[in-house]
Structure formats: C-alpha cells, structure tokens
Amino acid sequence: MQQIINFVIRNKTFLLFLFLFSIALALTIQSHSYHRSKFINSANGITGGVYSFSNSVDKYFGLEKENELLSEENKRLREALFNLNSSVNNSFIDTSYSDQTYRVITAEVYKNSYSLTNNYLTINKGKNDSIKQDFGVITSKGIVGIIDNTSGNYATVLSILNKKSRINAKLKASNHIGSLIWNGDSPEIVQLIDVSKFAPVKVGDTIVTGGQSAIFPKGIGIGSIDSFETDISGDTYTIQVRLFNDMTNIGTIYIIEHQDRAEIIDLENSNNE
Amino acid sequence: MNSFLGINGIRFVALLLVQVIICSNINFLGYINPYIYIIFIFLFPIRDNRMVLLLSSFLLGMLIDMFLDSGGVHAAASVLLAYARPVLLKTSFGMLYEHQSIKFNNTEIGSLFTYISFGTLIHHLVLFSLEVFNISSILLILKKTLFSSIFTIILCILIIILFSRNKK
Numbered sequence: 001m002q003q004i005i006n007f008v009i010r011n012k013t014f015l016l017f018l019f020l021f022s023i024a025l026a027l028t029i030q031s032h033s034y035h036r037s038k039f040i041n042s043a044n045g046i047t048g049g050v051y052s053f054s055n056s057v058d059k060y061f062g063l064e065k066e067n068e069l070l071s072e073e074n075k076r077l078r079e080a081l082f083n084l085n086s087s088v089n090n091s092f093i094d095t096s097y098s099d100q101t102y103r104v105i106t107a108e109v110y111k112n113s114y115s116l117t118n119n120y121l122t123i124n125k126g127k128n129d130s131i132k133q134d135f136g137v138i139t140s141k142g143i144v145g146i147i148d149n150t151s152g153n154y155a156t157v158l159s160i161l162n163k164k165s166r167i168n169a170k171l172k173a174s175n176h177i178g179s180l181i182w183n184g185d186s187p188e189i190v191q192l193i194d195v196s197k198f199a200p201v202k203v204g205d206t207i208v209t210g211g212q213s214a215i216f217p218k219g220i221g222i223g224s225i226d227s228f229e230t231d232i233s234g235d236t237y238t239i240q241v242r243l244f245n246d247m248t249n250i251g252t253i254y255i256i257e258h259q260d261r262a263e264i265i266d267l268e269n270s271n272n273e
Numbered sequence: 274m275n276s277f278l279g280i281n282g283i284r285f286v287a288l289l290l291v292q293v294i295i296c297s298n299i300n301f302l303g304y305i306n307p308y309i310y311i312i313f314i315f316l317f318p319i320r321d322n323r324m325v326l327l328l329s330s331f332l333l334g335m336l337i338d339m340f341l342d343s344g345g346v347h348a349a350a351s352v353l354l355a356y357a358r359p360v361l362l363k364t365s366f367g368m369l370y371e372h373q374s375i376k377f378n379n380t381e382i383g384s385l386f387t388y389i390s391f392g393t394l395i396h397h398l399v400l401f402s403l404e405v406f407n408i409s410s411i412l413l414i415l416k417k418t419l420f421s422s423i424f425t426i427i428l429c430i431l432i433i434i435l436f437s438r439n440k441k
Binding site: 013017023024025026030031032040046050054111116156184186187248 | 290293294297300303304305306323324327328331334335338339340341342343344345346348349352353355356403404405406410413
C-alpha cells in the first residue's frame with residue numbers, strides 16, 4: 001500500500017497528464033461520430049455571448065453584399081409571387097385549415113468555419129425559437145447544412161463542408177438520386193456519389209435536394225456539375241459539384257422545419273420493425 | 274503570488290479572445306490559421322507547479338475547442354505541449370534551465386526561437402493529426418502543420434518581443 005501511494009506521489013505529473021490527455025482524446029473520438037450529443041460545443045451562453053459581440057462589430061463590413069443578396073432574392077420572390085397570383089384563385093383557400101408543411105425561421109450566423117475537416121456554424125436561434133436537431137439550413141442561394149446541437153438561444157449547424165455530412169440530392173433534369181458528401185479539399189466543391197450510371201449527367205447541370213429525408217424540401221439548389229467520372233466498379237458516377245453558395249461568406253440563413261417530420265419518421269420506423 | 278495570478282489570468286483570457294475572434298478567422302490561402310494561444314503555455318513561469326500548468330493548459334484548450342467546435346483536439350495538443358515543456362526548455366536553454374534562472378524577457382533570441390519552434394511543431398502536429406483523424410491523409414496533415422507552424426512561430430515571437438520590452 002505504502003509503495004502504491006509513493007508511486008502515485010512520485011509520478012503525479014505523469015498521471016495527471018495521462019488523465020487529461022485521455023479525456024481530450026475521448027472527446028475527440030466522440031466528436032468524430034455523427035450526432036452524438038456533445039458536452040463541448042459552441043451552442044452555449046459563454047461562446048454565444050462572445051460571438052454575438054464580435055458579430056455585432058463584424059457584420060457592418062458585409063452589409064453591402066448582404067443588401068445585394070436580399071434585393072436579388074426579393075426580386076426573385078416577387079416574380080414568383082406575381083406569376084403565382086394569376087394561377088391560384090384566392091377565394092377557395094380555407095383559413096381554418098393550414099396545410100403548410102414547412103415553417104421558415106431566419107437567423108444570423110455568429111461563427112462560420114470552412115478551413116477545418118469538420119466544419120460547424122454557430123447561429124443565434126435555439127430551443128427558445130423551437131429549433132431542434134435535424135432541421136435544414138439554407139440561404140437564398142442554396143443549402144448550408146443541418147442543425148446539430150441546440151441550447152437556449154444558440155445552435156450549431158453541421159455544415160455541408162463536414163466529413164460527417166450526408167445529404168440526399170438529385171439531378172434537376174431527371175430524378176436520379178445520390179448522396180452529397182465532402183472530401184475535405186476545397187470549400188467550393190462537394191461530391192455527389194452513388195448516382196446511377198443510367199443518369200444523363202452533363203457538365204453544367206444543376207443539382208438540387210432530393211426531398212427524401214424529411215429535412216429539406218425537394219428542389220432547393222445545391223450547385224452545378226463541375227466534372228464527373230465513373231467509379232472503379234463502373235456502376236455509379238462520382239460527380240464534383242460546384243456550390244451555388246459561397247460557404248466562406250454567409251450572413252443570414254433560413255432554418256426550415258418540416259412540420260410532419262415526426263409522423264414520417266414514425267411511419268418509417270414502424271416499417272422497419 | 275497575486276501578481277502571478279493576475280498576469281497569467283489576464284494573459285489566459287486575452288489570448289483566448291484574440292484566438293477565437295481574430296486568429297481563427299484569418300484563413301490565409303484558404304486554410305492557414307495561426308494558433309497563438311500557446312504563448313500562454315510557453316511563457317508560464319518555470320518555478321511554479323507543473324500540475325497547475327497542466328490543468329490550466331487543459332482548460333485553455335478545452336475552451337478553444339468549445340469556441341471552434343473541434344471536439345477535444347486543442348485540449349489534447351495543449352496538454353501534450355505542457356507536459357513536454359521541461360524537455361524543450363532543457364534542449365533549447367541548457368544551463369540556464371538547470372539553474373532555474375530563465376527570464377523570457379532577456380534571453381537570447383536564438384534560444385527563444387528554438388524553444389518556440391519545437392514547441393509549436395509538436396503542438397500543431399498533434400493538433401492536425403487529431404483533427405483530420407485519418408492516417409491516409411498524412412500529406413494533408415504535414416502540409417497543414419508546416420504552413421500553420423510558420424505562421425504561428427512568427428506571430429508568437431513577434432508578440433513575445435513586443436510585450437516583454439514594454440515591461441522593462
């Protein structure tokens with residue numbers, strides 16, 4: 001017993017080092033697995049406070065660009081609205097029943113990273129605004145990612161520039177689907193894998209969300225085809241997609257909630273049983 | 274003891290804030306960022322307890338991880354650097370370390386450079402290996418380590434020189 005105590009006292013620095021290092025390693029390994037609730041993330045009061053302060057200074061430098069984006073989007077929405085009015089007869093809308101499937105919430109990006117291999121964004125909406133895990137996040141140009149962790153007033157977003165991200169996507173021209181992943185190289189290019197070899201793939205074609213996952217609605221823009229090749233087995237295409245979004249410059253985002261998501265997931269789970 | 278707590282406490286908070294607000298958003302050439310918060314570990318007083326150094330570097334790394342959403346990579350790298358510090362001090366300062374009489378304010382610039390460079394390289398190598406976490410991307414790890422280290426070393430030495438001359 002005496003010897004054990006002596007050993008501990010003699011090597012206390014090394015033991016403390018081992019202890020702290022293994023905690024850090026455990027947290028690292030845990031952070032590499034998808035959607036495990038983490039203790040260490042930037043959706044909390046301290047980091048949120050600091051980032052909100054730095055954002056309040058920082059955002060003035062991007063105002064001009066932000067305005068341009070907004071007016072561009074306004075223009076597009078107005079066009080869509082005017083074209084819609086002519087085809088829908090307003091008198092038949094029953095206001096007691098809302099069949100709105102998607103709810104949209106705007107939020108501001110407090111922190112954005114794109115140079116790591118696993119990138120996250122921090123935004124200024126959280127549980128208090130009914131934001132939950134697995135809501136989709138987009139900008140006016142295209143998709144950004146999926147909500148990961150939430151706290152009272154903040155949430156982190158798993159960016160599409162993250163090796164853990166897998167998003168259902170399809171070709172706009174046909175209905176061939178694939179999975180959108182990122183290989184960690186460039187923040188402008190993501191990869192669409194597992195596209196059937198029968199798909200009509202052309203450089204310059206548009207890739208949109210597939211709408212099969214109950215996270216994103218169908219048809220939100222992702223990017224255009226930069227180049228493509230068949231994979232080793234020759235059965236599927238691997239497509240390099242150039243993103244519509246400039247992921248290095250994101251100011252305001254929209255969070256999309258699928259109102260029937262719980263119902264869809266319940267249904268799918270009951271099928272699996 | 275009080276001034277020790279004061280100086281190191283201020284340094285801790287200041288470096289943390291500068292790191293997360295400014296230095297992690299530089300993204301020079303797309304991916305090169307300096308990690309200057311390790312100055313805290315470099316300049317920690319030598320005569321003081323190593324346990325305190327280990328614990329405070331762990332806390333600093335953990336807070337950085339929290340801000341950058343990086344799991345535990347900064348904590349691991351910082352703790353390793355803090356543990357390896359005596360060896361680094363011995364190799365770069367030699368006799369001065371044996372006599373426990375190093376003053377970072379007025380050491381030779383050569384020794385300081387060796388000390389900072391080796392420390393930064395160790396820290397960044399661990400940091401990027403854990404961050405990429407894929408042995409097949411070893412070239413990416415080495416590339417990131419090399420370029421970020423150069424950036425960090427230059428900034429660290431500039432900051433140390435700038436602030437230590439003021440105090441005299």
